[in-house]
Amino acid sequence: MTAFWQLVARDLAIAWREGGAIGITLGFYLIVVAMLPLGLGPDLNLLSRIAPGVLWVALLLAALLSLGRLFETDYEDGSLEVLATGPLPLEAVAAAKSLAHWITTGVPLTVLAPVVGLLLNLPPEGYGVLVATMLAGTPAISFIGAIGAALTLRARRGGVLLALLMLPLFVPTLTFGISSVGAALLGTEAFAPSFMILVAISLASIVLAPLAAAAALRFQLQ
Amino acid sequence: MKLSGDKLSCVRGGRTLFADLSFGVAAGQALLVMGPNGAGKTTLLRTIAGLLHPAAGRVFMEGGAPDETLSEQCHYVGHPNAIKTSLTVAENAAFWSRFLGNGGADQAALETFGLAALSDIPAGYLSAGQKRRLGLARLLLADRPLWLLDEPTSSLDQAGQETLTTAVNAHLTRGGMVVAATHMPLGFAKARELHLGRMAQAA
Amino acid sequence: MAMQTLTQRFANPTRFMALAARLLPWASALAAALIAVGLYMAFFTAPPDYQQGHTAKIMYVHVPAAWLSMFIYALIAASSFGLLVFRHPLADVSAKAAAPIGAVFTFLCLVTGSLWGKPMWGAFWAWDPRLTSVLILFFLYLGLIALRSSIEDEQLAGNLTAILAVVGIVILPIIRFSVDWNSIHQQPSVSRIGMPAIHPSILWPLLVMAVGMTVLFAALHLKAMRNEILRRRLKTLRMAEVQTASGLAQPAE
Numbered sequence: 001m002t003a004f005w006q007l008v009a010r011d012l013a014i015a016w017r018e019g020g021a022i023g024i025t026l027g028f029y030l031i032v033v034a035m036l037p038l039g040l041g042p043d044l045n046l047l048s049r050i051a052p053g054v055l056w057v058a059l060l061l062a063a064l065l066s067l068g069r070l071f072e073t074d075y076e077d078g079s080l081e082v083l084a085t086g087p088l089p090l091e092a093v094a095a096a097k098s099l100a101h102w103i104t105t106g107v108p109l110t111v112l113a114p115v116v117g118l119l120l121n122l123p124p125e126g127y128g129v130l131v132a133t134m135l136a137g138t139p140a141i142s143f144i145g146a147i148g149a150a151l152t153l154r155a156r157r158g159g160v161l162l163a164l165l166m167l168p169l170f171v172p173t174l175t176f177g178i179s180s181v182g183a184a185l186l187g188t189e190a191f192a193p194s195f196m197i198l199v200a201i202s203l204a205s206i207v208l209a210p211l212a213a214a215a216a217l218r219f220q221l222q
Numbered sequence: 223m224k225l226s227g228d229k230l231s232c233v234r235g236g237r238t239l240f241a242d243l244s245f246g247v248a249a250g251q252a253l254l255v256m257g258p259n260g261a262g263k264t265t266l267l268r269t270i271a272g273l274l275h276p277a278a279g280r281v282f283m284e285g286g287a288p289d290e291t292l293s294e295q296c297h298y299v300g301h302p303n304a305i306k307t308s309l310t311v312a313e314n315a316a317f318w319s320r321f322l323g324n325g326g327a328d329q330a331a332l333e334t335f336g337l338a339a340l341s342d343i344p345a346g347y348l349s350a351g352q353k354r355r356l357g358l359a360r361l362l363l364a365d366r367p368l369w370l371l372d373e374p375t376s377s378l379d380q381a382g383q384e385t386l387t388t389a390v391n392a393h394l395t396r397g398g399m400v401v402a403a404t405h406m407p408l409g410f411a412k413a414r415e416l417h418l419g420r421m422a423q424a425a
Numbered sequence: 426m427a428m429q430t431l432t433q434r435f436a437n438p439t440r441f442m443a444l445a446a447r448l449l450p451w452a453s454a455l456a457a458a459l460i461a462v463g464l465y466m467a468f469f470t471a472p473p474d475y476q477q478g479h480t481a482k483i484m485y486v487h488v489p490a491a492w493l494s495m496f497i498y499a500l501i502a503a504s505s506f507g508l509l510v511f512r513h514p515l516a517d518v519s520a521k522a523a524a525p526i527g528a529v530f531t532f533l534c535l536v537t538g539s540l541w542g543k544p545m546w547g548a549f550w551a552w553d554p555r556l557t558s559v560l561i562l563f564f565l566y567l568g569l570i571a572l573r574s575s576i577e578d579e580q581l582a583g584n585l586t587a588i589l590a591v592v593g594i595v596i597l598p599i600i601r602f603s604v605d606w607n608s609i610h611q612q613p614s615v616s617r618i619g620m621p622a623i624h625p626s627i628l629w630p631l632l633v634m635a636v637g638m639t640v641l642f643a644a645l646h647l648k649a650m651r652n653e654i655l656r657r658r659l660k661t662l663r664m665a666e667v668q669t670a671s672g673l674a675q676p677a678e
Contacts, residue, residue: 006321010306017308078302082360085271085293086322147592151585155575165568165589168561169596175603194606201599212592215509219584221273235578236664 003088004096011100021066025105026112029062033116044121051120052181055130056137058116059109060170063141066105067166068159070097070149071217084221094213095206098146106138129184129191133198137177140202143209144169150216172201223249223286225270225368225399229279232265239265240418242279249367252390252400252410257418263403264300266418267370270401271298286367296368297322301376303357307346311337311356314345315363322364331362335385350377358386361393369393371402383408437514438654445647452644459637466630483541489635490534491555493642494562497527501569502594505587515650517583518657520590521573522649526642528566534559554608558601565593 015022036054037047074080074097083093113134114127122130148166152158176198183190224246231241239262247253255263268274270281272293286295305314315328315337332338335355340348345356354377361369369390375383387409390400394411402408467485474481501520508516538556539549550556569586576582623631 003321006317010309010317010321013313014306014308076302077306078300078304078357079306081273081298081300081302082304082318082322085273085296085298087294088321147588151572151589152575154577154581155572156577157575161571161575164564164571168564168568168600169592171561172596172599172603175607179607197606208595212588216585216588219581219588222275222581236661237668 003086004092007083007088007093007096008100008103011097012103015100015104021069022104022108025062025066026108028065029058029109029112030116032058032061034119037119048121048123051117051122052126052130052178052185054120055113055117055122056134056174056177056181059113059134059138060141060167060174061163062109063105063138063145064163064166065159066101067142067145067149068152068162070101070146071153072149075153075220080217081221084217090214090217091210094146094150094217095143095210098143098206098210098213101146102139102142106142107135110134110138123185126181126185129181133177133180133195136195136199136202137173138202140173140198140205141170143202143205144173146213147209147216150213150220153217153220173198176201223367223397223399224284225281225292225401226284227270227279227281230266230269230276230281231278232262232269232274233277234262234265238277244279245416247368247399247401249397249399250394250412252394252402252413254408254410254413254415255401255403255418256405256415261418263418264372267298267300267372267401267403270368271296271370273298283368292368295366296370297361297364297366298370298372299357299360299374300372303353304360305345305348305353305356307344309345310342311345311348312341314356315359318360319363322360324365327363327365331359334362334389335359336381351379351382354378355382355385358389362389367398369398369400369402371400371404373403373405375404375406375408438518441515442651442654445651449644449647449651452640452647456637456641456644459633459640463630463634463637466633471626471630472624477544480541480544483537485630485634486638487534487537487541488631489638490530490537491559492635493638494527494531494534494559496639497523497530497642498562498565498590498594498597501527502590505590508583508587509591517587518650518653519646520587521583522653523646524566524569524573526645526649528563528570530638530642531559531563531566535563552608554604557608558604561600561604562597565597568593 033054036050040046071080074083084090086093088096110131113130114122117127117130145162145166148162148169151165152162155161176194180191180194180198183194226247227243227245230243232239243266245253255266257263265274269276270292272291281292283292283295286292304318306317309317311332312328315332316325319325319328319331329338332341335358337352337355337359340352345353348356354374358371358374361371374386378386390402390408391411394400400410402410407413463485467482471482471485473479501523504516504520504523507513508520535556538553538559542551542553542556543549546553569589572589573582573586576585
């Protein structure tokens with residue numbers, strides 16, 4: 001277990017040192033969300049109706065930006081080989097890096113989301129729910145995203161390819177994330193089941209996605 | 223303890239690099255794998271390390287820890303140095319020490335490879351030779367019986383090569399094993415040679 | 426796992442090539458015949474729908490195409506499993522050959538569904554939940570094709586695409602579930618493409634078309650697999666020339 005947390009801590013330390021990447025991701029999120037009112041016009045009613053969807057879709061796109069590099073630097077500087085032949089199973093290595101990605105990307109985006117929600121006139125009762133659903137759903141994005149990152153490691157045009165591969169796989173998280181927020185805003189009873197399914201998807205991805213990511217990494221290292 | 227390769231065959235990109243290769247490395251011995259580029263030196267090392275699967279044959283450790291795989295009893299230092307450029311030298315060493323071993327050996331390893339004075343420098347600022355030494359220091363941090371070295375002296379100056387030779391010989395004296403891919407003799411004690419290429423034959 | 430001997434490795438593909446060569450003419454003829462009969466029945470013997478009139482007859486292409494789009498993906502997932510777990514020599518060829526064909530059938534399903542929906546919805550696309558699932562399936566097919574074509578090393582490309590296919594088939598039911606959920610909870614009314622009631626005069630043309638299109642897929646798949654095997658053999662021969670010319674180790678055959 002210690003080796004696992006050592007790896008998470010190392011990735012967090014590197015992210016902290018390099019600082020810029022988190023800033024770019026957050027900046028991208030802000031800009032993408034801001035483009036909607038610029039494009040659609042300032043109809044506040046319209047914006048508040050589409051706010052949950054826009055905030056979630058933009059979150060996915062922002063997360064996709066940083067996912068491409070999840071294994072890339074480790075692969076290029078040779079660290080991945082050493083991690084793969086070390087005491088930690090490769091599945092645990094993938095899980096550790098996914099966890100670090102969530103902490104350095106998913107959580108900051110979740111914290112920024114309500115602030116950005118102001119731009120879209122998100123109704124007041126939506127803010128708490130938004131943060132809750134994003135906290136519940138962003139782990140799935142990091143962990144499932146790791147599969148895509150592992151698959152596209154050496155591929156041409158990896159970044160765009162990653163988006164093409166990942167977006168269909170993110171549909172369940174996206175759907176239940178948006179429907180949870182929407183249900184809470186409408187005050188219907190659909191919030192609880194939506195939210196629980198969202199959590200279930202995240203939990204399942206935490207357990208299963210590292211298996212696929214590690215399988216892909218093994219092939220990449222051959 | 224003895225590393226044994228039994229009728230090993232490896233295929234890469236449709237080419238058979240070597241076939242029916244058998245070799246043995248006993249405790250305290252070093253094996254130098256030599257041959258032209260593309261002959262399969264790196265492939266052989268990576269197969270022993272467990273990153274590649276042989277097309278035929280097998281490689282195994284006789285007399286080692288019974289519940290450990292071969293991968294767990296060796297450490298592979300390839301061409302890249304596995305250094306995180308934004309972390310300091312000490313942080314790099316501390317991470318590998320705790321991840322690969324039991325922690326605490328990092329200071330001694332840095333001193334052995336002459337990097338102690340550079341402890342707080344970000345690893346990205348090091349010269350190529352210093353980076354290579356930091357990569358090689360992992361061998362002391364991982365502390366495994368079998369060392370797999372791929373062109374270990376590349377980027378190293380004379381002093382660096384001597385440091386490596388001293389460390390390797392100390393390891394061999396303690397009963398360890400070394401398999402190194404190289405273009406030139408490295409001055410390791412009790413080294414035998416294995417030549418790959420068009421004629422694959424054991425020493 | 427020990428590499429099979431030279432003869433073992435090519436016995437399967439060689440036997441397959443011979444078998445496929447014998448089957449193909451029959452399969453093609455059968456497919457053509459069945460589809461011709463099916464279309465005739467669809468247009469001339471099947472009754473028009475009381476609500477939609479003759480436009481509903483597009484379902485005789487749309488529904489089999491939908492079945493095939495799912496069946497072919499399942500086939501790709503099974504082939505991928507065969508590659509990853511059993512290292513079956515033909516598994517990768519099968520998966521690679523099936524993906525573009527599956528994408529075309531899926532696209533056909535989307536286009537016919539869109540044309541069918543236009544008179545009812547007033548628009549060419551209304552995010553009908555079943556069609557939306559097929560759209561996402563189409564993206565999954567595109568992903569398989571794109572991933573394979575983006576990786577230089579063919580063996581690596583095959584292995585990674587296989588992983589993607591298996592991941593896709595695991596997530597596919599969840600995607601389907603989430604799209605249905607979305608349509609129930611997000612939209613006030615569910616606008617589904619209404620299938621006419623199944624009456625024998627409708628069922629028979631549908632079945633004939635379904636079988637005919639499946640046999641068509643089988644013929645296309647066999648042909649594509651043969652082409653792929655030939656392409657790989659050609660590549661091996663070319664690489665052998667390169668190796669002999671440069672004096673390096675002989676290629677593994």
